[in-house]
Amino acid sequence: MQQNPTQQNPMPRDASQHAASQPLKPATSYTRIAADGQPYLEGSRCAECAAVFLGSREHCGRCGIRAHMQSIRLSERGRLYNYTIVYRSYPGIKVPFISAIVDLDGGGTVKGNLLEIDPDPQALHFDMPVRMVFRGAELATADGVGHVAHFFVPDGKLP
């Protein structure tokens, strides 16, 4: 049971501040950077049973068929399936934050922080439309400097 590294500071507030220096690295194993520099999330779809997984994989965990997985680019639009509001986390993690489970249009389910809405059950509604955005990972964790990560925001309320 390892300890999380504790908070360091100060941190740049936005990924754009890094843009001039060097390209940001993906924050997860399924974050990809397209040729045009735009980040996206990679998924895999089973050609046999159509199950969708996060990230790349060789074989299907649902039906067990071997070597029939297709790499796909996951959609950036979806709906809030479930959430919790986290008030106590590991040492050094800023709270409260909303941990959201989002069903993406076209398949796949992703977990991420839901931003730009009050962390209040009154403000959150199951199935509300949300949209994926990519920002500097240091927004959420001190370890994130130099990385780009996905977040969610209520749809139609982009900055």
Add this chain to the structure above:
Amino acid sequence: MSDVYVVGIDMIRFGRHADKTVVQLAAEAALLAFDDCGVGIKDIQALYSGNIGETMTGQRTLQLIGQTGIPVVNCTNACATGATAFREGWTAIKAGLFDTVLCIGVEKMAPGMIVKKKVGNEPLPAEGLIGSETMPAVFSMVGLEHSRKYGTTLQQFAKVSVKNHHHSTFNPKSMYQKETPLEEVMGSEMIAYPNTKLMCSVNVDGAAAAVLMSEKRARERGLLGRAVRIRASALASDAWSERNQVMQDVNTVSRQAARSAYEMAGVGPADLDLVELHDCFATAEILHYENLGLCADGEGGRLIDDGDTALGGRVPVNVSGGLLSKGHPLGATGIANIYEVATHLRGEAGKRQVKGARIGLTHVVGLGSACAVHILEKV
């Protein structure tokens, strides 16, 4: 194949045992189980040891109580670790390999929140960046999914904690023995909505052990009088489910294990006199009412409202105080809940005795996931 019996079983009082090592706690529980049935280390033909935090715990326990050279298997299966060790012992007797085995579950826990080990090749720790993976967050989501489907309320979840803390006031082996009124549960610190601090299980130190015997040996030793028959032992891993990759699913795995156990025992939920289920968080208990078939889907909230699962109700659940109040030393939990049910079947549970108990069920879930369900019967 022989029926398998629990002939000796006991647990140490759960709590903080700072001055004792893991294997000292394990040894203490093993000797209590021996004394419960009058056997000694020389009677034991194999040891199945459940512990998450350390390695070779079984062998090191024998170094303290008798190194007889018997086979030792060390098991780890998250919170289903103890039950998995117990089941390995059952399997060996069923297979005819041995007539008498010892099963131990033990854990020492740091107080406070469990910090998950980093696994796989993710570039960054996920907590706080890709949502949350803390145990309270995981089980809060599990609860809110139930709210989404059936409108279950924060108050209904909180009532689970009120009930189990109340039960623990009758259990001298529980970590806490303290009433927690509804206002106190709902008003305590919010950890991850909707689970408040008093709706989270307590990380404590603990150990429990059981001596299992074949029918032949139990009869020869004259131990069938207080023995408890293992009617079913089922273990399942998580079958694929739609959102399992990002949101833990404790339902599918529990239903699968419960189905196998009922089938093996040839009994149904209506035959149960008591249940010890995996209330690692208050939210989880309501789901498991449905997963174990104690009520129809969507009726878990009503079950707690109506008092059906309280001591004296239709099917008392977690009369030990549950993980919420008795405490949750991960590796020990699976055998401790078998101890609780066995104690009721023997009619030895004192003030918390479920009257006339003949059949009971135990259930644990290890995240990741494993589920073990045992059905026990009074001989």
